[in-house]
Amino acid sequence: MITRLAVSGYRSLRNAKFALTPLTLVTGANGSGKSSLYRALRLLADVAQGRIVQSIAAEGGLQSILWAGPETFSREVKAGAYPVEGLVRRKPIALKLGVSGPRYGYSIDLGMPSAPAVFALDPQIKLEALWLGETLGRSNLLAERRGPGVRLKNENGLWRQAATALNPFDSMATHCADQREGFELFQLRETMRGWRFYDQFRTDRDAPARRLQIGTYTPVLASDGSDLAAALQTIATIGDGEALDASVADAFPGASVVCRESDGHVEVEMHQHGLLRPLRSPELSDGTLRYLLLLAALLTPRPPQLMILNEPEASLHPDLIAPLARLVMAASKRTGLIVVSHSRKLVDACLDTPGASEIRLEKQFGETLAPDAQAPKWVWPSR
Structure with a gap:
């Protein structure tokens, strides 16, 4: 490392x-140099x-x-x-x-x-x-x-x-x-x-992660999240499918994620308690989609020696910070992680894991x- x-x-x-x-964990006020440190690594x-x-x-x-x-x-x-x-x-x-x-x-x-x-x-x-x-x-x-x-x-x-x-x-x-x-x-x-860098995943209406994707083995999520469905299905097939299901349920109690296949293409679908049909990727909220993107990045079946996340908490509801922290802490046992964050809640939760440190x-x-x-x-x- x-x-x-x-x-x-x-x-x-x-x-x-x-x-x-x-x-x-890299923290600091706006303008303190967090982005400069991130760019230097890039x-x-x-x-x-x-x-x-x-x-x-x-x-x-x-x-x-x-x-x-x-x-x-x-x-x-x-x-x-x-x-x-x-x-x-x-x-x-x-x-x-x-x-x-x-x-x-x-x-x-x-x-x-x-x-x-x-x-x-x-x-x-x-x-x-x-x-x-x-x-x-x-x-x-x-x-x-x-x-x-x-x-x-x-x-x-x-x-x-x-x-x-x-x-x-x-x-x-x-x-x-x-x-x-x-x-x-x-x-x-x-x-x-x-080394892998994940910075500001797009979650807008035209985001790559919301589109129908080719179904192919994808052990490494693309930096823009354009192969999210294939990456999630790869985790379920050759990775830790149990951790995937548990992490989804941890963030969204009673929910599950599947990848629907059609003519060689795959699309994310989320089943939620109380709904009569699953929600397709274009229907997911920005925060839900962003959490799934982080999930696919951190549960990769092929962990790198170093992964850098830049403000992963952006657009997440406060209730998702604790599940994200648990994801980050679990991933740090398999790969070196640098997390640049504004969220004090995320940083404090992650500092509870052995081997964690803060650079303020x-x-x-x-x-x-x-x-x-x-x-x-x-x-x-x-x-």
Whole structure:
């Protein structure tokens, strides 16, 4: 599992380091930096997909997402004795992202673009590193990318030059990962590719989850919920069908969910006590549909190493928070979970489970901090 996350220079995350547990709950007021932390995780996942440069360009380029404050704050500024002023920079302009766990750690350092004007929003990948364990040291480095060059360490501890002309928009995680000669990079890439993000499921009248869907085995719910019926039927067929039925009954006493098949297509139907016919997916309330989407995500028969939920409580009735918390706590026994939430009720309920922790974010001088949490040790590779 991932136990440490580090972000430097991204939006309000000037130099943030967080300790992660099997169930990490991220809270804070509006504007405290929860969305920045969530987006930073998405950028790390984009490394494994080979599109981090494109994702940063889509956000407006490095200049639009870099920390906008001074490089450092003096004690006098923090005490209010002097105004906040920009000083001459001592370090290169950089956006740094990193994660680590008991097995591997990885970081990437992106700098200002030097491409033609048509590609002026593309940052350059300056440095990447892969190491053994949670903290980078002198002897545990396994792979290193500096500029266009990449070198890998083999099982005998000898370095091999894997690339000499890697493009500044290509990551070594995608272009130097090999099952034989770059196995650790290959494992890292496949693990990060398996991360799942569920953010603001649509539940409006035209939401993908309300449409008739093709009936095919779906062990992983799509990020937009467009294959909800197939995912629920897959859980009932090859997953934990009893947990599915129990979770539906927990949230909606006396109710059950089935997936009706017709000409190779499936559709969600909910049977409720007192009704003479089941309700089809277009008839379900927004909150009911959203709960079923979360249910399909959390009861997946193929749990990932990391799943991130962004404000799962949105549009849910307060009575559904407790059943959702029980779902989250049960899922955290099978997969690492990061839950970004505004709901104090959801957070407090989830904190009762072993392995749960809270990261409470707040802003000071425009910077996102977690004053109640102890920052883990982290070492960035230097350019």
